[in-house]
Structures are given as structure tokens and as C-alpha cells.
Amino acid sequence: MREIAVVSFAQSRCLAANRRDDMADILAPVIAEAVAGAGLERGDVDFFCSGSHDFYEGRTFSYIESLDTVGAWPPISESHVEMDAAWAFHEAWTWLQVGHGDVALVYGIGRGSLAADLDQVMPAMLDPYYLTPLSPPRHALAGLQARALLDEGLVSEEAMAATVARSLAAAQGNQYAQRSGRHAAGDLLTAPYVASPLRELDISPVGDAAAVVVLAAGDRARELTDRPVWVRAVDHRMDTHYPGSRDLTRAGATKLAAERASGMAGFGTADVDVAELHTEYSYVEPLLAKTFGFGASTALNPSGGPLAGNPTTATGLIRIGEAAARIRDGGRALAHATSGPALQQNLVCLMEAA
Secondary structure, three states, X not given: OOOEEEEXXXXXXXXXXXXXXXHHHHHHHHHHHHXXXXXXXXXXXXXXXXXXXXXXXXXXXXXXHHHHHHOOOOOOOEEEEXXXXXXXXXXXXXXXXXXXXXXXXXEEEEEHHHOOOHHHHHHHHOOOOOOHHHOOOOOHHHHHHHHHHXXXXXXXXXXXXXXXXXXXXXXXXXXXXXXXXXXXXXXXXXOOEEEOOEEHHHEOOEOXXXXXXXXXXXXXXHHHOOOOEEXXXXXXXXXXXXXXXXXXXXXHHHHHHHHXXXXXXXXXXXXXXXXXXXXXXXXXXXXXXXXXXXXXXXXXXXXOOHHHOEOOOOHHHHHHHHHHHXXXXXXXXXXXXXXOOOOOEEEEEEEEEO
């Protein structure tokens, strides 16, 4: 296995709506910041990979617009995934592992505000035969999973409110957060339900933002920074498409991805100092914390996490970048990304810095 490190990370502020700017306007300054942060020129990048978002754009090949920013001439080596850009990160990491180059740039753009009604968009990711025709509201399945966890005694509304309060307090000083502030957990419990037992602040706010991570291999990484964050393992797994066929009180795919990643990295998920988790709903954090086996010393979502700002299709990549940024001076970190209903698809990235 080649040594591959995160050498630069940048992101834009997460906005509630940004329809006036096209994709290139949002992405250009973030790519420029990330490339400059690594001490590179655009032409030094061997491979570009992005998370695409046809879902929210309402059109095919939406990623083409972003290539105006990347600069597709002279011809470049480029790829994209129709997923959160965390999966583009995995593709770029794999591309570097097989030795096709030494530097890769991964980017994602969340533009969730483009849809006039997300309740009409999100059912498209569900089982096309049984669930999509029902067009459940986008938070309905999450509400069912949260209720299953409550009924099993694995989480409580008080614990969910405490997670929200801590996340938003952590995001108070984060210039990128869409939603931040200090809230008393008790006060959060008086808000009306959106999809019982989920209240408004239990649900991450969909916004628009871009994120960029620059990866480099081996000695090239050491040339670019004196504080490389080494990616020790990446693995992703998925559960069945139909949520009625699985136990919603367990994160089966997450557990399997964590076990495979731990075997590759040489250390366990319980050994990390920082964990950035893709928690689009407050109940997800205690479920993932139990699945990963975190101890009391692990800092959970010190950035505030998605509950402070959720730029769909870039949120998972931001977890990787935020986790890497927090251990540049030493330590171990876990980044988690998810896609699909009720934690269907999950990616685990383990990183380490000297």
C-alpha cells in the first residue's frame, strides 16, 4: 500500500440558499484556496474527482459545469461519482494507490437549495417499486428509525436534544456553519415535532457549499507539507435498498465498514481522538458512537457536524477534511459519510498524523 495523505482542505460557508451563483462561482475560490494551501499550481494535479448531484440539479451530467472551474483544457484526468464527494475521495485514494499519479484533488458541491420542494426530490433515492410511488416526506423514514431506537431504549429525546445543543455550541466559532448558537437542551424539547420524534433542530439544515481536499502520495506529500495527515484506511459498505428488510436499530453496514477499515489501518475505531460523523439527524450520533465503540476521550463532531450545516453531496467530504484538520499536529481520527435512507450506505476513513 502506498502512503497517501491529506495535504490541504478548504470549504466555503454553508448558505441556506445560493441560487444566484452558478456552480463555478461557488467552487472557484475554494479550489484556489486548497491548491494554494498545498503550494501547488493547477497543472500539478494529476487527477480530479468530484461528487455529482444530478438529483438536486434536476438534470443529467450536472458535473460538466464544474469543469469550467477545474479547467478541462489541456485535457485532464477526471472522474465523478453520483454520490456524496466522500465516495469521490475513495476513488481518488484508490487511483493514487494503483500508482497512476502522485497528486489528486477531490471536490464536492452541495446545492440542496435548488429544489423548490425536496419532498418531491428525495423519494427518488428510495426503492422504485414500493417506496418511491408512496412519496414519503423526506424525514419520514428517519422518524421511523428514531422511533425504533427510542422504543428499544437505545436513545432518548433528552439525549437527542443534548446532541443538538452540543453540536450548535461547537459550531459557534465555525465561520462555515449555516446554523450555530447556544441552546439549552430543555428548551429544544418544547419545539413542535416535524416527524415524531424529530423536531426542527434534530434535522440538519440543507444548504449550499463547496469543499475541496487535496491528496498526495509518499514523498510528494512530505514535500508539500510538514504536517501530512496519512489516510490509513478507507472502506464503504451498504445495506439493502429496502429499509423494511433490515433492523433499523442497528447500523450494520457501518459496523462492517469500520471492521474492514480497522483491519487495514492497524488500529480500531475506538482508538481515535477525533470523530467527524455524518449525522443528518440527532439520533444518528449515539447510534454511530455505540457502533464504533468510542470512549469518553473521543471528541465527537468538534466542528458542529451536519446539524450545523448540511451541504448535500459535500457533507461527507467535509467530515474527512474537518477530521484531518484537527489532527495535523498529531493523533488519530475517524471520518464517516452516509447516503441513502436510514444509514443505508456508509463510508469510514481512518487517518493518523505523527
